[in-house]
Amino acid sequence: MLDAKIPAGQLNSKWEDYKGHCKLVNPANKRSLEIIIVGTGLAGASAAASLGELGYKVKAFCFQDSARRAHSIAAQGGINAAKNYQNDGDSVFRLFYDTVKGGDYRSRESNVHRLAEVSANIIDQCVAQGVPFAREYGGLLSNRSFGGTQVQRTFYAAGQTGQQLLLGAYSALERQVALGNVTLYTRHEMLDIVKIDGKARGIIARDLTTGKLERHFGHAVLLCSGGYGNVFYLSTNAMGSNVTAAWKATKKGAYFGNPCFTQTHPTCIPVSGDHQSKLTLMSESLRNDGRIWVPKKQNDTRKPSDIPEDERDYYLERRYPAFGNLVPRDVASRAAKERCGAGYGVGTSKQAVYLDFAANMERYGKIEAGKRGLHNPTPDQIRQLGKEVVVEKYGNLLDMLAKITGEDPYEVPLRIYPAVHYTMGGLWVDYELMTTVPGLYALGEANFSDHGANRLGASALMQGLADGYFVIPYTIGNYLADEIRTKAIPTDHPAFVEAEKQAQETLDRLMNIKGSKSVDHFHKRLGKIMWEKCGMARNEQGLKEAIEEIKALRAEFWKDVRIPGEANEINPELEKAGRVADFLELGELMCLDALNRRESCGGHFREESQTEEGEALRDDANFAYVAAWEYKGDSTYELHKEALVFEECKPTQRSYK
Amino acid sequence: MGLTLKVWRQKNTKAQGGFETYQVKDISSEMSFLEMFDVLNERLINEGKEPIAFDHDCREGICGMCSMHINGRAHGPWAGTTTCQLHMRAFKDGDTITVEPWRAEAFPVLKDLTVDRGAFDRIIESGGFISVNTGNAVDANAIPIPKDKADAAFAAAACIGCGACVAACKNSSAMLFVSAKVSQLAQLPQGEPERATRALNMVAQMDKEGFGSCTNTGACEAECPKEISLTNIARLNREFIRAGFTYEK
């Protein structure tokens, strides 16, 4: 059994007690302690800025050309915080409870509670940095509601909340760069962790411009490298999003937690053809104002506008009257898949459902007409006024949709379908966010900790920033306090030499295959296996097949991949090859984990385990644990379990009815 | 549809570059511009040639990494659109498309269509922030901000730092980029304490990086994928003049 080092005491006083008793590092010592941070998204940038402010010597790495481009930037809808500004009954406990319940009782209570506690500080910090959140006319902050909750606790900046939060963290980071506390290494990719005497002591990174391998020492290493949704090839992740940092850590002894917990997001733009390189999300916030429906008739080919109201099936409202269109993501995704599978899908591919703004546009139009004193507005006026409201709320998203589909989203209902979006699984970490390798931490989406088997909307931004701004500055001190006597280790230490040699050998091996197929060819095939057999619904037979297929594909990859160009220059194919090589190993572990977990929970739906109504059926007696996998050599993993204890949220069948 | 592509190829910063011509066939109008490049690159790889290097990441128009100068236009012919969001509907069968990297002294070409935009980061370093350490903040609603101010600050903050403004400007001026950040922070009460130094330092750094000056042609605004307004440049000018005339140091 794994020890998560959860502090003793009442749930709501654990974090206060921890902060009151953890070890501290004095300012003079901080200056000689070096910290490496991989990734500059919300978690990485906020950690780098905060640790730099404290006086640590920080080195931050990102593979993009600037720290500002990390994929947190693409988060649209918002960030949750238990501020209760709306006076609608929100509290730290409710946010905590909603998150644990939304995660289908597979997250760690103590971490989630801490997350809820610091959520309010995040909003304060971001506002102080100049993040322009949406406001009401009185000048105070505006909120909206998101899936899986019945309160309005989501703060937002149009449909670009992630961008604004990341730019806030990025500017704090750049400020530390200017002050000399943080050194930034852009266009650098981490290729291995360096361990000395069992502790993480540095990394090997490749300068993507020159192709040179570099050795970097750190008293501690923080992986803030995001999730691994790109294992599916098509996902809403950025093209460069990858698992390499987390996977190399796994191979150096960090356990990988709940790899099978992936989230499909219900409101994405459907796939249009084979050329598709990525999928685009339409914020969950659209579900605030849009109604999801399919025709009541199978294979109905009429235009949506020709289908009368009583021939439409608002299936979410029908199945889940209490939450309606705002059920959690996993529930909404599966419901869409069910309808399409049963032959009610729309669009040319029949793999889509409608998201319709018409009703709310009319409602908003009437409200606006009232505000403006129009007593007998014409339907056109109402439409126009309603459209203006919708444009203000979601304009940028709907413009994007129009560019992609070529349709006017204000005239015809949007077509949407679920797509891989987020990975709840990740490196196993304890309460202090440390992996099983001492000195190696994982923050944000890269760790497994807070979202259980399903993440609620607007919680990823909250977690990334909570980890970086408010958790790691305390918990890392508790470790580094014992490292103040460790002098910076010269990078000619044998462990560095060896790690660099191995990284170089892997690169050479890839370059020398000189096979016949492109990296994307293998990535697409892997994605297809994963989506079909380890996607929204999984079963034993499919998973077993998938494992064999992935093994075969991996072998083929290492024999037949073709990487043009040279290793000592910018070589995007070589970068991709390294990432896909890691996905080819991770994919197998995901299937293994999914096979092991013979229950349905959250985003993990095992067809063998469902209620009569087709809802996910948990098995708390046998699976109320975190599955943490230890790498034991090629295709061999040992399962370690962390039992999940629920003191405050007693697991029940999740009901959104 | 079938297209003729003329693409700038350059091995590295020091090497001499030049145009290569490629024919692409079976391009669907549903494809994004970068997916069309994916198709071409896949073919080049299969032919044993080196694929074209270009920057891209999120492919949903927000990370600011993609950066192609297409037929003389930064990010191509659609207004308010990044290269990754440009779709092939914008072109017709038989078109010739010329693709160049961003051209500016301050954005050296690294390879093919990839350029180094580190200058933007250094400009932000020089003052594009509010100096508030983690944990120092007051309650978020303790600072009421009029909605129109918050909205205007947001509109400026929407800048994705792609560099299209520099690419589009005949002077390679970075004024729109710099003004977006200065303007965002100048309109918020939180930005007030560092108002003067921010404007002075960011402009000084901008000049140092080798960008040209602004001659108010408006090409930046016309090409900005986030439609950042020229009013921000006016505000930067005001902020800079105010600081220059009143700041004591």
Next chain:
Amino acid sequence: MKWSQFFDTSIGKKILVGATGFFLCSFVLVHLAGNVQLLYNDGGKAFNSYAAFMGHNSLIQFIAWGLKIVILLHAIIALQLTFSNRKARPVKYAINPGNQTSSWFSRQMAVMGSILLIFIIIHLADFWWKFHFGNVPTINYDATGEPVKDLYSTVQYAFKEGWLVALYVIGMIGLSFHLVHGFKSAFQTFGLNHVKYNGLINFIGVWLFGILIPIGFAAIPVVIFFK
């Protein structure tokens, strides 16, 4: 930031260009108002008296010398900016957007400015130099008064030359195109961009400085030529 540093920044230089530009705009207004007297059929009395007054009033002479310095300053700084702007893009695009993203006027400021500068030099050599240092006949309109230089006749005579008239028309086209963009651009440089006033600024820039004034100036040689 010291003054020297402030005016050495790109915006600082543009402020100088804008400020001198505004001064020159006010000058062309005054200059045109005076020169319209060339079209009076009074044998040059009004114009020559005006010229004599302008030539002898020491405050105006001070401003007139200042004007020449301002023109030089405006031109030198603007050219300096132009050259550094050229340097900011060492490798040019193969394809340029043309008028799709910016107005033609806004891109030709340096060209039009250079045409204007050449025009101004010729113009000064032709009349100002002659008036002050050359041989201009004198005329006496008032038996008791001093004789004044007859610049009026010099001008009437000069504009019988077709090529000079053409040069003046070209110069004024340069002025027009320069000011269509220059006037409103200077407002933007000073940060004066406001939705409530932009229309007015644009209107004055185009109609008064871009059309009316250049036509007024150009009309003088043309009318004299055909008289």
